[in-house]
Amino acid sequence: MQETRTISLSVNGEPSTIAVPVRQNLVDFLRDTLGLTGSHVGCEHGVCGACTLEVNGAMVRGCLMLAVQADGAEVITVEGLADSGRGADLRQAFIDRNALQCGFCTPGMLASALEYVERGGSSERSAIREHLSGNYCRCTGYQSVVDAVCDVIDGRAQS
Amino acid sequence: MTGPLTIFDRPNSHIGKSVPRPDANRLLQGRGKFVDDIQLPRMLHAAFVRSPVAHGRIENMDVSQARAFPGVMAVYTGADLVAHVEPYVGVLDHLAGLRSPPQMPMAVDVVRWTGEPLVMVVATSRAIAEDAAALIEVEIDELPPVTDMERALDVDAPVIHEQYGSNLAWERTVEAGDPDAAFARADVTVVERQFRFGRHTGVTLESRAAVVEYDPSENMLTFWYSGQAPHMMQFILAKHLGLPEENVRVVSQDVGGSFGIKIHTYGDEIATAAAARILGRPVKFVADRLESFLTDIHARDHVVDGRIAVTADGKIAALAFEDITGIGPYSMYPRTSAIEANQVLNLTGAAYTLENYRARARVVFQNKNLMSQYRAVGHPIAMVVADGLLEDAAHEIGMDVVEIRRRNLIRDDAYPSTTATGLKLDDLSHHKTLDRLVAVMDYDARRAEHAHLRDAGIYRGIGLVSMVEITNPSPMFYGIGGAPIASQDGTTIRLEAGGAIHVSSSVTEQGQGTNTILAQIAAGVFGVAMDRVKVTTGDTRSTPYGGGTWASRGAGIGGEATLQAAFALKQQVLVVAATILQSSPDGLDIVDGQIVDIGSDGGGGGGGKSASVRMSLSDLARTVYYRGNELPSDLTPELIATRHYRVTDVPFVFTNAAMAAEVEVDPDTGFVKILNFWAVEDCGRVINPDLVDGQIRGGVVQGIGGAFYEECLYSEDGQLENATMADYLVPMAFEMPDIIVEHVETPTRTSVLGAKGAGEAGTGGSPAALMNAVNDALRPLGASIHQMPMTPERILKALGTV
Ligand code: FES
Numbered sequence: 019m020q021e022t023r024t025i026s027l028s029v030n031g032e033p034s035t036i037a038v039p040v041r042q043n044l045v046d047f048l049r050d051t052l053g054l055t056g057s058h059v060g061c062e063h064g065v066c067g068a069c070t071l072e073v074n075g076a077m078v079r080g081c082l083m084l085a086v087q088a089d090g091a092e093v094i095t096v097e098g099l100a101d102s103g104r105g106a107d108l109r110q111a112f113i114d115r116n117a118l119q120c121g122f123c124t125p126g127m128l129a130s131a132l133e134y135v136e137r138g139g140s141s142e143r144s145a146i147r148e149h150l151s152g153n154y155c156r157c158t159g160y161q162s163v164v165d166a167v168c169d170v171i172d173g174r175a176q177s
Numbered sequence: 178m179t180g181p182l183t184i185f186d187r188p189n190s191h192i193g194k195s196v197p198r199p200d201a202n203r204l205l206q207g208r209g210k211f212v213d214d215i216q217l218p219r220m221l222h223a224a225f226v227r228s229p230v231a232h233g234r235i236e237n238m239d240v241s242q243a244r245a246f247p248g249v250m251a252v253y254t255g256a257d258l259v260a261h262v263e264p265y266v267g268v269l270d271h272l273a274g275l276r277s278p279p280q281m282p283m284a285v286d287v288v289r290w291t292g293e294p295l296v297m298v299v300a301t302s303r304a305i306a307e308d309a310a311a312l313i314e315v316e317i318d319e320l321p322p323v324t325d326m327e328r329a330l331d332v333d334a335p336v337i338h339e340q341y342g343s344n345l346a347w348e349r350t351v352e353a354g355d356p357d358a359a360f361a362r363a364d365v366t367v368v369e370r371q372f373r374f375g376r377h378t379g380v381t382l383e384s385r386a387a388v389v390e391y392d393p394s395e396n397m398l399t400f401w402y403s404g405q406a407p408h409m410m411q412f413i414l415a416k417h418l419g420l421p422e423e424n425v426r427v428v429s430q431d432v433g434g435s436f437g438i439k440i441h442t443y444g445d446e447i448a449t450a451a452a453a454r455i456l457g458r459p460v461k462f463v464a465d466r467l468e469s470f471l472t473d474i475h476a477r478d479h480v481v482d483g484r485i486a487v488t489a490d491g492k493i494a495a496l497a498f499e500d501i502t503g504i505g506p507y508s509m510y511p512r513t514s515a516i517e518a519n520q521v522l523n524l525t526g527a528a529y530t531l532e533n534y535r536a537r538a539r540v541v542f543q544n545k546n547l548m549s550q551y552r553a554v555g556h557p558i559a560m561v562v563a564d565g566l567l568e569d570a571a572h573e574i575g576m577d578v579v580e581i582r583r584r585n586l587i588r589d590d591a592y593p594s595t596t597a598t599g600l601k602l603d604d605l606s607h608h609k610t611l612d613r614l615v616a617v618m619d620y621d622a623r624r625a626e627h628a629h630l631r632d633a634g635i636y637r638g639i640g641l642v643s644m645v646e647i648t649n650p651s652p653m654f655y656g657i658g659g660a661p662i663a664s665q666d667g668t669t670i671r672l673e674a675g676g677a678i679h680v681s682s683s684v685t686e687q688g689q690g691t692n693t694i695l696a697q698i699a700a701g702v703f704g705v706a707m708d709r710v711k712v713t714t715g716d717t718r719s720t721p722y723g724g725g726t727w728a729s730r731g732a733g734i735g736g737e738a739t740l741q742a743a744f745a746l747k748q749q750v751l752v753v754a755a756t757i758l759q760s761s762p763d764g765l766d767i768v769d770g771q772i773v774d775i776g777s778d779g780g781g782g783g784g785g786k787s788a789s790v791r792m793s794l795s796d797l798a799r800t801v802y803y804r805g806n807e808l809p810s811d812l813t814p815e816l817i818a819t820r821h822y823r824v825t826d827v828p829f830v831f832t833n834a835a836m837a838a839e840v841e842v843d844p845d846t847g848f849v850k851i852l853n854f855w856a857v858e859d860c861g862r863v864i865n866p867d868l869v870d871g872q873i874r875g876g877v878v879q880g881i882g883g884a885f886y887e888e889c890l891y892s893e894d895g896q897l898e899n900a901t902m903a904d905y906l907v908p909m910a911f912e913m914p915d916i917i918v919e920h921v922e923t924p925t926r927t928s929v930l931g932a933k934g935a936g937e938a939g940t941g942g943s944p945a946a947l948m949n950a951v952n953d954a955l956r957p958l959g960a961s962i963h964q965m966p967m968t969p970e971r972i973l974k975a976l977g978t979v
């Protein structure tokens with residue numbers, strides 16, 4: 019039941035080698051073992067998107083991946099984004115547009131929005147909405163999030 | 178009201194401006210503090226075994242293997258907790274006749290809904306607790322369940338609580354005028370409809386959670402709570418765990434959505450507190466999503482048979498309905514499960530001049546999860562019934578739906594006025610909001626366009642609602658009935674040595690921006706920049722006593738207390754300043770953190786460039802705090818002020834809104850696309866337009882959820898069949914429209930601030946507008962639907978295609 023395996027990985031640029039229970043998912047490992055509680059858990063079955071984070075350059079659901087599968091990986095969480103300044107314009111746009119209320123969906127929403135912006139997504143609202151449709155938000159009604167993403171895409175295009 | 182009448186005109190007032198939320202950056206950087214983020218030394222974790230059946234007698238529970246499981250510290254059954262928890266009863270005195278039996282945190286002998294807690298396992302990790310819970314064998318002798326609320330009152334229905342002889346929990350009838358005579362008149366058209374509202378639930382993205390720490394050395398219990406009403410929870414924990422109230426501290430930090438879900442007494446949370454106390458170690462419980470669906474209160478679940486009589490010139494002659502609502506096996510503690518039905522009786526038709534009215538509500542027990550107050554309590558039902566009947570009646574008599582509203586809405590100059598049920602209405606603007614709505618949405622042009630499109634086989638529709646929302650509740654809501662729920666709130670503001678101010682208030686933040694608007698009010702009224710304000714809410718140890726945030730009361734009640742406290746502190750500071758500066762308090766003002774001479778800048782608290790600065794707030798504060806020797810000995814400076822506020826004379830402060838939806842129905846698939854949604858609302862003085870718009874939009878989208886997607890689907894034997902996020906649909910970004918929000922501001926005269934609530938209008942109003950829009954689109958096809966959610970399947974059924 020409590021079988022463990024030792025993994026080595028980099029989280030927000032910080033290397034660790036650590037024994038993890040083989041059944042533990044990545045987001046629980048980050049939250050409970052490393053104390054990185056910025057990634058949230060809303061459903062634990064891959065639907066809500068609150069646990070979205072970056073593994074080896076791809077946005078994944080932290081609840082659908084086991085910690086042992088992250089052996090050798092580079093993981094970036096919402097805390098890492100903040101520390102490195104990546105996505106600062108997006109965070110500012112979320113503030114300016116009031117694109118968060120309770121903030122529980124926000125780390126995952128931000129990760130998905132950043133993925134869209136960095137991939138060069140268009141500022142067409144329905145395309146943004148479609149991309150964000152894997153992230154539940156129960157508070158905002160989504161419009162302000164779409165506004166924020168639009169602002170950033172337009173802003174990046176101009177600069 | 179007395180108070181600083183010029184505060185809204187001060188150039189350094191922040192009231193009315195879309196100030197960004199100071200706490201947003203923290204949440205964006207992943208530095209929020211939600212309950213599940215808390216890790217305490219020696220903390221244990223709880224998991225629950227829950228009833229797999231809807232109704233049955235517990236025959237045997239074998240917990241021996243679980244107890245012996247490595248890492249398990251304790252296992253408790255319902256019976257084990259009897260000695261530790263005083264049962265609770267969800268009734269209130271002002272809901273005469275409401276009955277509900279005592280409830281324990283976990284079932285003791287009979288289980289009455291699927292998901293009811295049976296056994297709690299406490300272990301060193303949640304995973305271990307769940308492993309051990311899986312080893313517990315429960316034998317239940319099944320009893321016949323009562324799930325269909327419409328059959329719950331049948332004479333041959335099984336009775337859930339034998340002592341009552343029936344499954345009726347509460348019943349109330351209200352009547353005004355002579356509805357029978359009005360319906361019988363020869364000159365009226367009568368329209369009858371049956372409306373069905375499914376059960377849905379809040380689906381807060383952060384599930385319910387509690388971390389409880391008990392310190393036996395001081396007999397002190399601390400409860401970290403994801404919720405809206407810390408002082409209410411303090412009372413409940415103290416009373417039911419047998420602790421002095423002052424020995425319970427309730428803290429709510431960041432709350433990941435609440436919407437009324439996290440304002441009730443849940444057995445698993447009480448059991449967690451009991452375990453922490455027994456074990457003397459911190460215990461954490463976080464509901465997983467399955468547990469949320471099974472046990473977070475459900476909402477709505479009504480069947481309403483309604484009818485309306487209108488004259489040929491469109492006047493409502495009478496309105497009448499019967500409502501039946503299923504609340505699960507108990508009335509929720511302490512707010513009860515009858516408030517929603519009561520609100521339906523109070524609110525239906527409240528926007529209109531209505532002389533002849535009869536309404537009966539029956540609240541029944543059933544073997545499903547408990548039903549109780551969720552965002553916009555009762556409002557969607559009331560608005561759907563009134564505005565659904567009204568629009569259908571308009572079509573019957575060949576009148577436009579805007580015109581029929583204009584003929585029936587209470588005139589904007591007719592206030593104060595009362596509803597048919599006797600509730601006092603004041604400061605409303607139904608006509609103004611409707612006029613603005615019609616203009617904003619370009620109503621006539623859209624109607625004409627729809628007529629064209631129909632010829633081309635495209636079925637679009639428009640639906641409206643003219644609604645009222647109950648906000649800023651007075652003691653008449655709960656306190657009068659004996660509930661431990663404060664209706665007044667308080668704010669304390671103190672001047673810090675560095676010249677900043679610290680605001681602490683009993684209202685709470687769940688993302689709507691409460692802390693921001695308190696800071697805006699305090700900064701503007703007192704006279705400092707926004708970044709010189711810090712706000713504390715959500716801690717019974719350090720905030721004034723109050724009700725918290727629910728029923729759209731944070732801005733209206735907490736805001737007014739803050740305004741009064743800021744004004745009082747300012748007067749106190751000016752007295753000290755006048756002494757130091759050998760001036761008079763009337764000759765001084767506080768502008769941008771500085772004491773200035775009034776008149777040096779044109780006076781009246783202007784604070785223009787030419788203001789002559791006499792001293793800074795930090796100089797003043799440091800003089801008082803560090804160098805009191807410089808002050809005359811008869812000066813006793815108080816650089817802290819507290820004010821409380823409650824609504825008096827009226828039970829609630831009503832707001833109003835006019836909303837419209839435009840939809841397109843695909844008759845082949847039954848799918849509905851929401852093309853547009855407009856909301857023109859009047860929440861009185863708008864403190865922060867962006868935050869109000871956020872409340873309206875988020876509320877509308879939750880209403881869209883109830884109208885089209887969300888439903889807790891039970892099987893006949895009481896199993897919840899869609900208890901995952903994959904199966905229970907909520908609104909997602911792709912399907913949602915952009916929502917246009919406009920404001921009309923009619924400040925309430927019950928306070929200086931003039932703010933009413935805005936949190937529930939969207940959820941309360943949008944379902945009616947949406948249903949009316951769908952029916953408008955379906956009308957040329959000879960179909961109609963009066964059941965929510967309006968799923969594609971139900972629309973196809975209405976069309977007769979399936
Ligand atoms: S917690 Fe991972 S998708 Fe919901």
Ligand code: FES
Nearest residue numbers: 119123155156157
């Ligand atoms: S801000 Fe609350 S869930 Fe998105």
